[in-house]
Amino acid sequence: MSDAPKRTPLYDLHVELGGKMVDFAGWEMPVQFPLGIMGEHKHCREKAALFDVSHMGQVILRGENVGGKLESICPQAYASLKEGKARYGFFTNSDGGIMDDLIVSNAGDHFFVVVNASMRHQDIPHMAAHLEGVEVTEIFDRALVAVQGPKAEDVVGALCPAVRELTFMETTLAQIEGFECRISRLGYTGEDGYEISIPEDGALKVARAFLAHDDCEAAGLGARDSLRLEAGLCLYGNDIDQTTSPIEASLAWAIQKRRKEEGGFPGAERVQRELAEGADKKLVGIKPEGRAPARQGVEIQSAAGNTIGQITSGGFGPTVGGPVAMGYVSKGHGTAGEKINLIIRGKAQPAEIVSLPFVQQNYKR
Amino acid sequence: MSTYYSEEHEWVLVEGDTATFGITKHAADQLGEIVFVEQKEVGDSFEKGDEIGVIESVKAASEIYAPVDGEVVEVNGDLEDSPANLNESPEGDAWIYKIKLSDAGQLEDLMDLDGYKAFIS
Numbered sequence: 288m289s290d291a292p293k294r295t296p297l298y299d300l301h302v303e304l305g306g307k308m309v310d311f312a313g314w315e316m317p318v319q320f321p322l323g324i325m326g327e328h329k330h331c332r333e334k335a336a337l338f339d340v341s342h343m344g345q346v347i348l349r350g351e352n353v354g355g356k357l358e359s360i361c362p363q364a365y366a367s368l369k370e371g372k373a374r375y376g377f378f379t380n381s382d383g384g385i386m387d388d389l390i391v392s393n394a395g396d397h398f399f400v401v402v403n404a405s406m407r408h409q410d411i412p413h414m415a416a417h418l419e420g421v422e423v424t425e426i427f428d429r430a431l432v433a434v435q436g437p438k439a440e441d442v443v444g445a446l447c448p449a450v451r452e453l454t455f456m457e458t459t460l461a462q463i464e465g466f467e468c469r470i471s472r473l474g475y476t477g478e479d480g481y482e483i484s485i486p487e488d489g490a491l492k493v494a495r496a497f498l499a500h501d502d503c504e505a506a507g508l509g510a511r512d513s514l515r516l517e518a519g520l521c522l523y524g525n526d527i528d529q530t531t532s533p534i535e536a537s538l539a540w541a542i543q544k545r546r547k548e549e550g551g552f553p554g555a556e557r558v559q560r561e562l563a564e565g566a567d568k569k570l571v572g573i574k575p576e577g578r579a580p581a582r583q584g585v586e587i588q589s590a591a592g593n594t595i596g597q598i599t600s601g602g603f604g605p606t607v608g609g610p611v612a613m614g615y616v617s618k619g620h621g622t623a624g625e626k627i628n629l630i631i632r633g634k635a636q637p638a639e640i641v642s643l644p645f646v647q648q649n650y651k652r
Numbered sequence: 653m654s655t656y657y658s659e660e661h662e663w664v665l666v667e668g669d670t671a672t673f674g675i676t677k678h679a680a681d682q683l684g685e686i687v688f689v690e691q692k693e694v695g696d697s698f699e700k701g702d703e704i705g706v707i708e709s710v711k712a713a714s715e716i717y718a719p720v721d722g723e724v725v726e727v728n729g730d731l732e733d734s735p736a737n738l739n740e741s742p743e744g745d746a747w748i749y750k751i752k753l754s755d756a757g758q759l760e761d762l763m764d765l766d767g768y769k770a771f772i773s
């Protein structure tokens with residue numbers, strides 16, 4: 288295995304557009320373009336932005352009852368996932384921790400799964416080992432891009448009218464610029480938009496066609512992170528990991544009722560216990576009162592001065608116009624409106640626990 | 653009146669035994685969009701190499717290190733409400749401190765403009 292970072296099919300386009308390239312999870316990716324993180328972020332909230340997310344793992348699962356078999360490693364109700372629908376989920380381990388989060392789509396004759404770039408190496412063998420009779424194929428010859436923002440429907444719809452009919456968490460196959468693409472109406476910004484899997488030889492042509500639209504600008508990983516943080520969406524490795532349970536991570540909404548009741552997934556005992564009795568800690572939104580960003584690792588103290596947790600994601604929210612953060616607080620804390628202190632460079636900075644998300648989600652229901 | 657530059661991408665404009673201190677345009681460009689500046693207070697003294705502030709951009713937090721020994725005699729309070737000025741005018745209006753130099757001899761360890769230009773090229 289080479290240590291050199293890998294390049295996506297859109298690498299040349301990033302360089303041409305002036306992208307500042309960084310190594311991210313073994314991939315050479317643009318962290319920002321000349322518009323800047325703040326400008327790209329706002330463009331996405333106001334119009335539309337194009338993100339290259341080809342570093343993420345795309346996987347095809349073929350076989351009998353794939354959805355049912357996925358239920359043995361995920362707490363989601365994938366057996367009942369209808370054709371043309373996508374659903375957020377995660378793999379849990381036997382301790383009820385989250386191994387990775389993912390999106391599973393029922394594509395009719397197969398299931399299509401997208402996992403995190405940093406966890407591909409774990410997830411593919413994990414599925415291959417546990418999904419008996421299922422053919423697990425990692426896709427290496429397709430790009431993945433996201434077009435996100437209130438104008439995303441216009442940007443993608445101008446080239447492919449069929450996408451206008453999709454609603455949030457629906458997926459379809461359609462031609463864009465002569466290439467067969469898998470288009471799903473979802474994303475990681477809190478805005479309406481699409482993620483589009485494109486054959487690699489068509490990726491440049493399709494991406495350029497999106498960018499040719501007046502309302503669409505290229506955006507990098509920096510804006511992707513601030514957008515998802517304002518939207519209250521977890522980042523694997525920061526906000527969730529092998530030790531945090533879905534209940535601690537305030538992801539109970541992503542476990543369907545039947546699975547909560549029946550269990551039958553790794554770590555179900557812990558998940559069901561925490562559902563009934565509450566978890567030892569929980570992930571909450573945090574709004575610092577001052578201007579200082581509170582970043583990952585910052586200690587959270589109660590108003591009384593006791594340590595009650597830690598920030599897991601934090602930074603400046605361009606749409607909020609100030610610092611925003613997420614972090615875990617221990618049981619007995621975490622009610623919206625609770626005053627807390629964040630210990631930033633040794634000084635206590637006042638903050639408040641708030642409901643997530645920081646900005647209203649604008650999904651097309 | 654002359655300007656000195658540090659390898660930490662700071663400038664020191666010396667007028668007698670006081671100096672104006674800030675970060676260079678090159679540093680501001682590298683940091684990206686600046687959203688917060690933490691400054692010391694008037695009267696705080698420091699030695700060369702001490703951390704004398706923090707600049708937070710949308711990307712990350714970066715410490716400011718003192719290029720010389722000295723004492724803060726004035727703080728640019730505008731940066732508290734308008735940290736983005738540091739991107740606009742880092743070598744002008746958006747200076748960070750006025751300082752009193754303790755040891756003018758330390759300036760000899762710093763670079764002149766030509767030296768700094770060569771350093772960042």
